[in-house]
Amino acid sequence: MSYQINGLKDIHKLLVNERKIGGVIEVNTLRLRTGETYQHAVITNIDLIGSSIYSIGFVTEDGQNLIVNITELGLLDEPKHKKVYELNNQAYKKTKTIEKMKYLKRLFEVNDGSTSPIFREEAQMIIEDIGLPAAKKEVDTSIIYSEKNVYSIA
Structure with a gap:
């Protein structure tokens, strides 16, 4: 990007x-x-x-x-x-990824069982920012991306 x-x-x-x-x-x-x-x-x-x-x-x-x-x-x-995953500054990349991951996990907790368009849009934006591989380690991204529609983000 x-x-x-x-x-x-x-x-x-x-x-x-x-x-x-x-x-x-x-x-x-x-x-x-x-x-x-x-x-x-x-x-x-x-x-x-x-x-x-x-x-x-x-x-x-x-x-x-x-x-x-x-x-x-x-x-x-x-x-x-x-995007955060594109950064050359590894110190800030690590800090920002942790910060965004914490927010993403909380977003998933608050919206547990609900896949409203607003939740999906915000979660997708965060996942695209930190990279799909990083997000997959912490949350179930299949709620946002069905396996057949996944495109490489990182």
Whole structure:
């Protein structure tokens, strides 16, 4: 799925709507004005005052959470909207997969015995985000995907 992002406002919109569309924003390289560079950083937050961006939060490959003032940001190289299973940042991939799996398991518990269209749509979006192989380890995905209609997701 990997989509190119054109600006910080686009990133902010994707982050705000993460529950509806899934995925995360990963950059090849994030460089600060001080020269520090971070490979495969995942943007987790953009803070606004009105319509002005003042800080950006991200997670590094070693799992470190950093928040920097927007004036300290030097470069975001190739920001892309990716599914969680497509991430190169393994630390964030693991954390986000666990988080989404916990939510998915709870969703299945709450909707036990019911396969409403709303439940199926939300569960399918989460499964497509973390990948079918990961989801199959924890929940019965046959409720969402009948065996004859399964297409490779991961």
